[in-house]
Amino acid sequence: MIMLLAVNIVGLTHASDPDILSDFVLPPGQNPANVDGNFFTFTGFRQVGSNNLTWQSNVKVTKASMAEFPALTGLGVSMALLQFPAGGVNPPHTHPRASELLYLLSGSLVVGVVDTTGKLFTQTLYGGDLFVFPKGLLHFQLNNDYKKQAFAISGFGSANAGTVSLPSALFTSGITSDVLAKSFKTDTKTIEMLKAALKA
Template identity: 75%
Template sequence: MAILVAFSSVGVIYASDPDILTDFVVPAGQNPLNLTGNFFTFTGFRDVGNNNLTGQTAVKVTKAVAAEFPALNGLGVSMAVLQFPVGGLNPPHTHPRASELLYLVDGTLLVGVVDTTGKLFTQTLISGDLFVFPKGLLHYQLNTDAAFEALAVSAFGSANAGTVSVPSTLFTTGIPDDVLAKSFNTNTQTIELLKAGLKSP
């Protein structure tokens, strides 16, 4: 019994970004004495929402993760702003290192998440709604409004949540056609048709 308790506590310890032993992580080569408030400031969201997405189909994602905002290193948080054109889809994907908390600022979104038993949970969100996507679970968002764009803000429990997009991961990363055909109980010609038009991740 003690072994089971020990193993379960190890899983809890490593369930998020590792803890740091300092107040924050100073980038290599920088003197902490020379840091200013600029280090803790991200300005990449200033023009978000001012874009006209008319005629576009792709969701525009602006991220503030450790790569773009080094002050987040070791802090276990990050954010993204998602701009959905009319009919815009954020295709099925997962975040292997973090749960996602999505706040819908404007518009409407149909969201869905699939648990490990294969059950799909869907909800239509309106402005002001909040939806959580548990870590590692497959999920998507779709702007079903025929006239208006949607704007959402996502918070993540990791400085680098990662994104694994199902369509592009399956069909543009070099998995052999015969493996995909057998997996989907189809033929390689159908797989080639599915690959057409997809971009590499």
Template identity: 60%
Template sequence: MASRTSSLKYFSLLIFALAIVQMTLAGDPDILSDFIAPPNGTVDGNFFTYTGMRILVGGDVPKTFTVLKATLAEFPALNGQSVSYAVLEFPAGTTNPPHTHPRSAELLFLVDGSLEVGFVDTKNNLFTQTLQAGDLFVFPKGLVHFQYNADSENPAIAISAFGSANAGTVSIPTTLFATNIDDNVLALSFKTDVATIQKLKAGLAPKP
């Protein structure tokens, strides 16, 4: 009996260790080919070209914070390539609200303007920086972060690179206040009242 118990113990430890290794290696899966072709379609130069960013060339500055993405959803050729991009346009005084990317770190390059950026680590330490054009800033994988154009007159534009074809975005305000989480749960969590929670939800409700 002792021998069997010991064997089960070691087997359990082995399974646990393998699970830990798998978690540390988690990310986009490696592929065993040069690329993943679409199930139905022709593979030529067009397949590897994404033209969705052309609207940025000579375009006007948007009136609200805008994100143009080149992820797996928009650019299928990224499937299996573990990379994606986003272009972030910040009119004067706008922000990219606190959010996370659960499947990738984010490397932000500020092309023009200035940005206040920051993230919070798992010990609730806040790391902030004021970026100028030409600066790079990394937001570690899965941590809550934000960007804010504090300039009241000039826009800013940045390019973000991700180590995943589908980094994912979890918006903290939207996740908490626009997904029908019970008002009482939120009121208790934020140590406030239901009326305040309802005002927050109303502010984030989709415009008709």
């Protein structure tokens, strides 16, 4: 029994996207004879950046994960293109299934990651810089230039990295206000104001 438990724990600590036993995975019902180069092509980034975001908006994320690009299923990789309006922020969040490697294409970003001891690591990035966010750790990005947009591309070590946005997870998920008030050492009125602001 103890040996079985130990094997399961080791398996969980090394969990990642499972290896596939074929060259690639087709959606259910698709005939392999009908597969051509289109299956391996994603065109969803073509129009990114053609619109100007206003400073009031947050980051616009265009994903290329297995949901948008089925050819990635089982391959353990995905990407996202991030468009930051002037002054825009990608709020604190985590990716529970993958590390993220962010490459800043243009502009500048202040980025930060918090480790499991609560230590914050920050850096200001400029076009051409890379920053890595380890799997599961809380992180954010901020365009603190209030005149120019910034563009970045992120690569993930999973076809479905997942995203848990802390503001949404805490204040719009249904956690009761009394639990949050006690957790943040404040009153329920303050928590209700935060919940209302995030729902608007």
